[in-house]
Structures are given as structure tokens and as C-alpha cells.
Amino acid sequence: MxxxxxxxxxxxxxxxxxxxxxxxxxxxxxxxxxxxxxxxxxxxxxxxxxxxxxxxxxxxxxxxxxxxxxxxxxxxxxxxxxxxxxxxxxxxxxxxxxxxxxxxxxxxxxxxxxxxxxxxxxxxxxxxxxxxxxxMGLYGVTPGFDKSVRPDTTPFPNEKKIFGRDKDQKEVMGFLGVPQSKGRACSKRKRASSAVNASTSTSAWNQISNESRIPSIPVLPIVGMGGVGKTTLAQYICNHQQVKDYFELIIWICADNFDVKRLIKDAIQSASGKWTMLDHLASLQHALSHSVSNKRFLIVVDDVWDDALKENEQRWKDFYDSLTNVVQGSMMLVTTRFPDVADRVRTMEPFPLDGLKEDVFWDFFKLCAFGSANSRNDPELERIGKGIVPKLKGSPLAAKTLGRLLGMNLHTTHWNNILESELWKLKQEKTDILPALRLSYIYLPFHLKRCFSFCALYAKDHKFEKGHLAEIWVAEGFVEPQGDIPLDDIGHQYFEDLVNSSFFQEVCGTYIIHDLLHDMAKLVSGHDCFTIRNMRD
CATH class of the missing domain: 1.20.120 (Four Helix Bundle (Hemerythrin (Met), subunit A))
Incomplete structure (x- = not known):
């Protein structure tokens, strides 16, 4: 050309x-x-x-x-x-x-x-x-989907139910001190001396919560590789009725960029529903302490990276010192990919989260690819699928994104192209971007790639609204006209296409991007996007 x-x-x-x-x-x-x-x-x-x-x-x-x-x-x-x-x-x-x-x-x-x-x-x-x-030979036809062979009636996995993590969920809830149903005692595990017996009834807890205090909050880390399901497990725990009944307040903050002041402000907003204009560290620490006073609370610090340990761990100390003299029974749950981070911030033994067990993972993969755990109608696809599954390392995120990619074209040629892709040979770097996620991205149509990579401008855990984001895509010129169809409607369809491909996850009426997929958005947008987090940038 x-x-x-x-x-x-x-x-x-x-x-x-x-x-x-x-x-x-x-x-x-x-x-x-x-x-x-x-x-x-x-x-x-x-x-x-x-x-x-x-x-x-x-x-x-x-x-x-x-x-x-x-x-x-x-x-x-x-x-x-x-x-x-x-x-x-x-x-x-x-x-x-x-x-x-x-x-x-x-x-x-x-x-x-x-x-x-x-x-x-x-x-x-x-x-x-x-x-x-x-x-270099880059003038051929790009492989893509044949949408005509996509099964119209194939349902996607039920996002409202966690898959294969029931035991992990119960164990973590026990370590957090949440009373078990039917009077069962919580699991035995080393924890801070200030921890209390989980067999104590909820009513008794309510009676003493304002009287008993502990000097610092116990910290339980969940540690595992990216995409293994740490955040999902923490989300399901926070939404479990027993957890909501036990803790008077649940705070959720995302710590991918460990800016102490920002994190404390986010915690205050999560606790009180109000954004603070304070900017002095001591004032922020006092405000957070006041926001959680006289309440037994659970604070989840999601996706902590090793930047929390910089400056001789002072960043972590400044944040942790905001939560002193708390009501007994309060807990902090930390999720991280880094064992060293888990070991340095913990006050109790970290909870290791591994990939799903082989048989459970295979069933989940089939559910994502075929819409059910039964793939006997096509033994050849099942054979190819069994060759792909070990490459996913037990990661539910990888199974979901790649499974849905495979499910969009149930032809053996398409599945073999995925199995034999050179991307599987890539070494995972510090960002831990799974090759499966890269494959899911490069198979997207160009217009969806632009829309997805644009989302790297937003912070991790940002809550997207479909209509608002679609309007921005239209304003940026990412939405291609299709006859007399309004551009906003086309933008909404783009969004639904990305949701169906697992690039967005629905949470309580809004949508988020998984932290690994957000990392990939930043990777593929590379030189195109610059995110301003504060005026010093």
C-alpha cells in the first residue's frame, strides 16, 4: 500500500x-x-x-x-x-x-x-x-469472528454465584471472626492476640462493641497470582448476609496506586458517603478514625502492590496508623499478588488462593465456552479445549474471557488457532498479564479495541455507567455510523459486546474492569494515554 x-x-x-x-x-x-x-x-x-x-x-x-x-x-x-x-x-x-x-x-x-x-x-x-x-508481511487478512456461527441461545455463566470457592469463602469468613451458621466455631488460625472468639454470639458482640477496643486492627491478606479470583472472593464475602450482619460497616478501597492520602480519602468516603477536602495527613488520619469510631467494621484494601512498602514501609505505616484504637472485632482484608507484601502487612497468616482444582476448572471452562458443563456434542472441540485449559493456570478470569472468545465460534479451525497461538510462548512480566487475556483482546474488532483501551484513562475500580461511557465514545469518534441508527444506540451496543466478552463486570448496576484487564488496557494503550492522578503529574 x-x-x-x-x-x-x-x-x-x-x-x-x-x-x-x-x-x-x-x-x-x-x-x-x-x-x-x-x-x-x-x-x-x-x-x-x-x-x-x-x-x-x-x-x-x-x-x-x-x-x-x-x-x-x-x-x-x-x-x-x-x-x-x-x-x-x-x-x-x-x-x-x-x-x-x-x-x-x-x-x-x-x-x-x-x-x-x-x-x-x-x-x-x-x-x-x-x-x-x-x-514484514503485514498485509494479510486479520483472523476474526464469523458471527453467523455464534450460538444465539448460549447463556453465559451466572455471575451472581461464585464458582468452586465455597470452601475458601467459609474459611476466610471464619478467619475474619464471622460467626458460622448452626453454631459452628470458626477455623483455628494464628491471629493477633486481640482477636476474639468467633463463637461469641452476634448479640453479645453488639453489647460489648462500644466497650472493648484494640490498639490496632488485625490484617488478613489473601495472596495469589493475578486473575485467580482474589477480588471476586473478597466481593462475595462482603456481600454475604452473615458478614453484613456481623460487621456494622464495610469499607472497600482499591490500592493499586498506594497514595496514602487518596486511600484515606477513599476510605472516609466509603465509610461516611461524603468526600473530604482535607489534605493534611494527620487531619485525614483523624477523620478516618472518627468515621469508624464505635463501629465494628471490615475494611477491604484490594490489589496492594509492592509500592506500599516503599520508603522503608512508611507508606503502609501511615495508612495503617489511621486505624488505631478500633472496636474489637474489626478486621482488615488485603488482597495482593505479592507474597512479600502479604508477609509484611499481615498480623495473621496470609490466606493463599490457588487456581481452581483441575476437575472444577474444566467444568467452569466448559460452562464459559459452551454455556453448559456438557460438551459431549462435539468431542473434537473438547479435545482441543483440554489442550488449552492447562495454559490458563487455573485462573477463572482467563477461563471466562477465553472461554467466551472460543464460544463465539464453535469451529475447530478457530479453536486450533487459539491453541497454537504464539502468544502462549510469551513470558509473563511483572504486570502478570495472562496470554489468554491478550488473545481475547486481539480478537476484538478494531472499534471495540479502541473503546476498551480508552478505559485505561480511568483509575482501577472505577465504576462505569453504560450510557455515560457510550456518550464519551461517541464524542471521541470511536463509534462508527450504521445507517439511520442513533450513534448513542450503537455505543450502547459496543458496551454490551464488551460486557459479553467479559471486559466489563456488572456490580450493583454499574460496571467495573478487572484489575488485570485494566493493566492490559494500559499496556495496549501504551503511548496513547496519560493518566493524571494528582497535580504533581
Whole structure:
């Protein structure tokens, strides 16, 4: 593909429009024509280059492709911005008429005339990058879904029920001191000396909760690899009726970026429902202590990374010191991928969460891929599936995302392509992005990739509203027109497509992105997104 072909024949028209060549009105008319031609050809460039981006992402594991892809995206984004300028000046001239001619002529000169203009710059960059990628063989047809073979009636797994974690859930609830049903005593485990006997009745607890205090809050870490289900387990525990009956207050905060002040503010908001404008550490610590005073509470600190241990663990100490002299029975539950973090923050033995057991995991995988645990109707797909399952390392998240990807095309060719993908050979890095998640991403259509990667701008655990996010996608130009269908409706369908592919999870009427998928969104958006967390950024 030679991008310069898209601009052939325009140079002559540009020269005709030079100052003094024609009367003013005639000149502007021809400039409009030229601008429309340029806009039309830029649209053609975008279509071709977006297709090339889609193909390049299939080989992102190759070093040279990984180097060129951000540059290609930058050039395409510049072309997209140029189209936005075209549209803006077009609307401006419709509204203002002759009054806007001068501004339009200036825009025209900087865009399509002279040796240093935007069109030439974009053209040269795209020619160079696309030429290098084509030499590497990136001009084939991108594998994709045949939506016609997708089973219309296949239900997805019931998200309201945790799968294969009943025993883990009961054990963790016992370690938190939650009274067991039918009077069973909680599990025996080493814990802080301040911990109390879980066999004590709830009514007795309510009687002494305002009288008995402990100097510091006990900390129980749940530790396991990314995607194994730590956050999901913690969520189900928090929503268990016995837990809600036992704790007077449940606080949930996400700690992927361990900014002590932000975390304390989030905890205060979770506890009181009000956002604080305080910014002094001591004042924030006092405010949090006041928010939980006289209440037996559970605080969940989700997704703690090793940055909590920086500055000689001072970050963690500053946060932990906010929760002193608490009502007896209060507990902190921490989830982390890092055993060292779990060992340093704990006051009781960490709870290790491993992948699902082999037989349970296989049933879950079949449920995700086929809509039921029964796959006897296609033994060949079952054979291929059994080759894929060991690569998922018992991760429910990997089974869910890849299982749904496989379920969208029940042809053996599609399943074999997944099984034999080179992405399985990638080493997992610090971010612990599973190859299964990368596969699920690269199989998305280009328009859904853009919408999903855009979400890297938001913080982890951000609660998305479908309508609001769809409006933003429309405003960003990510939503492609489809006849007379309103763009907002198309944006809503994009969102539903991502939900059905497990890129969003529904929680109490809003939606969140799993922390590993959020990591992947940041990885694939790479050079495209910059997130401002505070003014120092």
C-alpha cells in the first residue's frame, strides 16, 4: 500500500488556489472542493491504516512490530485530528458564511499548501511506517469472528454465584471472626492476640462493641497470582448476609496506586458517603478514625502492590496508623499478588488462593465456552479445549474471557488457532498479564479495541455507567455510523459486546474492569494515554 496514491492529482488544484490566481469567491469555492477531496482521501488512509494496526497487534510480541506500532498509531491519530479540523471549519463556514473565509484560507494554507504542511507530514510518516510493516508481511487478512456461527441461545455463566470457592469463602469468613451458621466455631488460625472468639454470639458482640477496643486492627491478606479470583472472593464475602450482619460497616478501597492520602480519602468516603477536602495527613488520619469510631467494621484494601512498602514501609505505616484504637472485632482484608507484601502487612497468616482444582476448572471452562458443563456434542472441540485449559493456570478470569472468545465460534479451525497461538510462548512480566487475556483482546474488532483501551484513562475500580461511557465514545469518534441508527444506540451496543466478552463486570448496576484487564488496557494503550492522578503529574 502506497499512501501517496491517495493524494495524486491534488497538487495542481492547490496551485490553482494560490493567492491572486482567481477571484476571492472562486478561490474559496475551489479550496472547499480541495479540502473535501483531502478529507475524503484521509478517510481512506484511516481505513487502510486502522486495518494495518489491527494486523500489527497480532504480532505485537515481535520486537520490531512493537516499536513501530506506537508510531503508526500516532500518525493515524494525527490524521483523525485533521479530519476533526476539516469538520469544524466546514460547520464554521455553514454558520458564519463569508465572515469565516479568512480563517478557512489560513487553515487551508497550513494544511495542504507549501513544503511543510500537515498533509505532507502525515503522508510521509504513514508511507515510511506502513512500508516497513509491509516488508514484514503485514498485509494479510486479520483472523476474526464469523458471527453467523455464534450460538444465539448460549447463556453465559451466572455471575451472581461464585464458582468452586465455597470452601475458601467459609474459611476466610471464619478467619475474619464471622460467626458460622448452626453454631459452628470458626477455623483455628494464628491471629493477633486481640482477636476474639468467633463463637461469641452476634448479640453479645453488639453489647460489648462500644466497650472493648484494640490498639490496632488485625490484617488478613489473601495472596495469589493475578486473575485467580482474589477480588471476586473478597466481593462475595462482603456481600454475604452473615458478614453484613456481623460487621456494622464495610469499607472497600482499591490500592493499586498506594497514595496514602487518596486511600484515606477513599476510605472516609466509603465509610461516611461524603468526600473530604482535607489534605493534611494527620487531619485525614483523624477523620478516618472518627468515621469508624464505635463501629465494628471490615475494611477491604484490594490489589496492594509492592509500592506500599516503599520508603522503608512508611507508606503502609501511615495508612495503617489511621486505624488505631478500633472496636474489637474489626478486621482488615488485603488482597495482593505479592507474597512479600502479604508477609509484611499481615498480623495473621496470609490466606493463599490457588487456581481452581483441575476437575472444577474444566467444568467452569466448559460452562464459559459452551454455556453448559456438557460438551459431549462435539468431542473434537473438547479435545482441543483440554489442550488449552492447562495454559490458563487455573485462573477463572482467563477461563471466562477465553472461554467466551472460543464460544463465539464453535469451529475447530478457530479453536486450533487459539491453541497454537504464539502468544502462549510469551513470558509473563511483572504486570502478570495472562496470554489468554491478550488473545481475547486481539480478537476484538478494531472499534471495540479502541473503546476498551480508552478505559485505561480511568483509575482501577472505577465504576462505569453504560450510557455515560457510550456518550464519551461517541464524542471521541470511536463509534462508527450504521445507517439511520442513533450513534448513542450503537455505543450502547459496543458496551454490551464488551460486557459479553467479559471486559466489563456488572456490580450493583454499574460496571467495573478487572484489575488485570485494566493493566492490559494500559499496556495496549501504551503511548496513547496519560493518566493524571494528582497535580504533581
Amino acid at each position: 502506497n499512501v501517496s496514491i491517495c493524494f495524486s492529482g491534488l497538487d495542481l488544484l492547490f496551485r490553482v488556489c494560490a493567492p491572486g490566481g482567481l477571484q476571492h469567491r472562486r478561490k474559496v469555492s475551489i479550496m472547499k472542493y480541495c479540502t473535501c477531496r483531502v478529507a475524503y482521501n484521509v478517510l481512506g488512509i484511516l481505513f487502510l491504516q486502522c486495518s494495518l494496526i489491527d494486523k500489527a497487534e497480532w504480532r505485537i510480541h515481535e520486537g520490531r512490530v512493537a516499536e513501530l506500532l506506537p508510531n503508526l498509531k500516532d500518525a493515524v491519530n494525527d490524521a483523525d485530528d485533521l479530519l476533526d479540523e476539516f469538520r469544524w471549519y466546514e460547520l464554521k463556514m455553514e454558520v458564519e458564511g463569508n465572515a469565516s473565509h479568512s480563517a478557512f484560507i489560513d487553515f487551508y494554507k497550513t494544511t495542504v499548501q507549501g513544503s511543510f504542511n500537515k498533509v505532507n507530514d502525515i503522508q510521509e510518516r504513514l508511507n515510511s511506517i506502513s512500508g516497513q510493516l509491509e516488508k
